[in-house]
Amino acid sequence: MLKTRIATAIVMLGILLPVLFLLPPIYLSGLFFLVLVAAAWEWSRLIAPNASYAAYFYALVCAMIVLFLGLFAIPSVEIALLSIALAFWLIGMPMILSQGIHLSLLRWRFIFSVLGFIILPTAWLSLDVLREIGLWWLLSALILVWLADIGAYFVGKSFGRRKLASQISPAKSVEGAVGGLVLCLMYATACAWYFPAGDTLFGASQSKWGWGWMLLMTVILVAYSIMGDLFESQLKRIAKVKDSSHLLPGHGGFLDRVDALLPVMPIAALFSIMVRS
Template identity: 35%
Template sequence: MLKHRLITALILIPLVIAALFLLPPLGFALVTLAVCMLAAWEWGQLAGFAARSQRIWLAIICGFLLALMMLSVPAYHHSVHPLQISGPLWLSLVWWLTALLLVLFYPGSAALWRNSRPLRLFFGLLTIVPFFWGMVALRQLGYEQNPFIGAWWLLYVMLLVWGADSGAYIFGKLFGKHKLAPKVSPGKTWEGLFGGLVTSAVISWLFGRYVPLNVAPVTLLFCSVMAVLASVLGDLTESMFKREAGIKDSGHLIPGHGGILDRIDSLTAAVPVFACLMLLVF
């Protein structure tokens, strides 16, 4: 299993970085749209759709919705302020605060949505649509002045989340004693969370020192901490939905890593929260 995970990671990481820096905004948006369609396909299982045909339709409808939203934004408009972009980003803050309450009060909170397929589908939209626009908004940031500014920002957020995840795993294995959310994900500990924050702080310092992000250090620190905490919440939220669905992995598309949602669950929360704070709040 570990061998498969390492091989897959060595293949996927260069592909992700290449997509960030080599694809134009439209090409990157289309690749992100395809990833979101695969995520919607997997979310169908979390929402209670057992039939393959139902989940295919769910993926198609999700892709159609995102495409319509893209087409409604003028091609020359690279601002984050159109309602099609800013609306989902603001909504992401509301959703992840709500998800925090659902996780904190689980399993009691599950009584509110456990038997409601439409509500679980709605939760999926609140997860996938803001993630899409967070990715797109950050990638097109400052594109007219420098086509790589947005790519550096996205790489920063991804490294922040991956670093926090790795730091949490290592610190949790070495020092983990106090469970973070035992009813949702028994393997996560407070020591692991602290280790993840320390690791992400080092990454943030290195990026701020050697990469021209051009942002006030205090702003970067606050947005980064919020993004890391959101990434943990995104992981816990998906674990909660998988626990209710009675499944271990959201899918089997990535050898050794499970499904698409299993790989991007942290990013689905971190990216839109970071984008909203950085681009709309600050």
Template identity: 45%
Template structure:
């Protein structure tokens, strides 16, 4: 399993890193488009859409994404709709745990998923347009929150965060992830390393206090995105969103926390 994980990681990095760092924005957008379409396919499968439904859903998501680009749809509107979903529906689903793959919930989440994925794509492309350091700093928020949560949870984890959804997550881990983001974000903002980054932009636009609050909000929603996918997988009785990434699960398993963070992060810039 470890060998498979390492090989998959190397292949992914060999593709993602050069395109992110050196390719034109259009090539970066095309790559992210493929990622988003595969995630949409997994989303439909987790919602138990049968037969060729998941493929049709992925194709439809791709068409909406392309149309939103050519028609010049204002990304901010998409970010706002995605944010409303994560602010209202995400916590409600985690608290009440409705059956997501049946009836009106399934229909609603299929429509909402298109907004979520298209907003995710526009957010990453907009961030890459600002610069490589900016888009990497946006991703770094989620990576730091995840890494901090892992090590803090392993060392200090005692109190379960959502035992019926993801038994391995703890409050101590979540706090550890928040501390990692705040510390590294503050250092990056104060030192102006690789500016402009998300961290320097928050301080410039909002001031230090509001910048720290904004980062706290992003960490909270990274947890919500992670738990929301965990709820979908638990209800679908699967461990991974798919087997597309050997040793790592599926695309959704890698981007679940990014889905709410990306649009909300850009909205918080004002």
């Protein structure tokens, strides 16, 4: 299993790295587009397991929304979509998480269907906004999410004792979450200390707001990366499946790989707009 996981990760990096560093930004937008369309297909399969053909239609509608955002770039539409997504992540998601696994998928199916049409295209839009600011600006936000996951995994596996959310995700521990947070705080500090201020979100935040606010921003982003992971785990628990799909051997599905990015990217985009205003 571990060998399969590593092999899949190597293939994904083999695709991602050349697109990041060797090709024009439009190719990265296209790669994000494909990933989020696949995630939309998986999202539909989670909320409506017995409607397999409907998942393709759902993914098509999400693709059309993303294409509309990319082709027409209407600021008022983008701001409205981003605002709705942020309102959900900041207010709605914690309320849903507080319900644990006691949600009825039948009753919540319509709400989750609408949510998918908002949060998935908004994730693509946020990634695109961050990339327009700069490649390293985008990478600084992405790496934070990856480090939060890596730190939580290894610290939790070694020292985890207290469950973070036992009903939703029994494998996650408080110690793991703290370990991921500490690693991310060290990373954000290194970004602000060693890189030019305008190159990364953390350097720019420290330069404008100071160390305290930059570290608080980092804590917020890490907290929402954890909650994004838990939110997808909650949905899988309600749907009674282990993974969103089997498209990525050893990793589950694309939604399993981007779940933490879904809330973090819009919030990072908001912080970016604030720090650059």
